[in-house]
Amino acid sequence: MTDHRKREKRRGRRGGHISLFRLSNTKWSHAAKKGRAREDPDAELVRAAKEGDTDAFSQLVVRHQTHVYTLACALLGNETEAQDAAQEVFLNLFRSIKKFRWEALFSTYVTQAVRNHCVNRGKRLSWWRKRVSPLPDDQEVPISAPHSDPPAQVGYTQLQKELARALDKLPYKYREVVVLYGIEGMSHAAIADLLGVKEGTVRARLSRGRALLKESLTPYFLSTL
């Protein structure tokens, strides 16, 4: 069995959870970690937070809160859930920050922490909506209005609501790939490493996820033509 298969199997057994501060099985040299620590814009704050400086950690929260909250909203499709998830992500980061060894940039770890936290929550929400409490078709997905130009704001907001609804309908394994690639701007390789799957799988899920998303959005696109 290849290393990749072993890793996937191990992660599968743990219900999709992987260690908060472990991006991949790659063994980074001390020099590589040191180099990354130098180029990381969060390095000073992380160092201070590792020594117990709560003010430094608060500054890290302020820096990354929009990123974390946006990603949680996109993955969970619900602002209340996203707010709770974002708070828990920061709490987990605070608890584990002493174990952070610069195997990646701090912002990458934050992304990974959000994904790991949302994976089970998102699946549970999808399961709940599908089988227990589906969103009625006429109910608006509670996503707030974006800060765009006033003339375009009305149409743009409606579009975003349609997108949020379509993302919410997407099976979680496709949704996370579409979000990580499209919103986070991560590469296929980075997503594959994060999820513990092959790059080919990421490409296939991205293609399938986009196709499903397009199917959901087509009626809206056609109605606005």
Next chain:
Amino acid sequence: MTMHVTDLLSPYLDGDLNAQQQAEIETHLSACPSCQEELILLKKTVELVQNFPLREPPPGFLFQVNRRIAEDSWWRRLRDALFAPPSVKLPLQAFAAVAAVALVVFLYSSFEKRGGIPQGQEMRGAGGDKTGTQGAEQVLSPPRWYRVTVPTVVRDQPTETGKEVAQLQPDTPIRVVAIAGEWLKVGSPSNPLQPQGYVRKADTQPE
């Protein structure tokens, strides 16, 4: 016309195909309005996702995070470590649910086996609050029929000093509802002709 290329449109948009595939798709697109439409819709979808707006957390978010950090303690971490991961929590919850159902089924079946009401509750001291000298009263369910063998009397209490209620002649059938030591409790609430009270067991025999 070659086959539709809808499956390759996503990597085509990302520029993720080699030059030959790219050229083939462009050739196909130039002659296929259906795939052209698919490409336009897919492009709109991709742009929409890329333009997903940044969400600002609600006011007070930092305060709430700091409060949770301040309230954090070792036992909360332990609790979260033990119960928060769904991989641990869900099987535990499932096990608890199964155990609860099993307990209910077990209790119900044991209750049924004992005839609805545990017998111990039906065994009450016959003279416990009357004479205090007699043993426990054993309820007969259903009641049994006895026949009087010698002339005897029905008394209101299972003692020789009890008040005489009726006299019975030999061969009289009596309906016995309980046995209290050496005495039989006789009577039938629905039959007023049946004497109500206690008869000496030695003066009767079961039918």
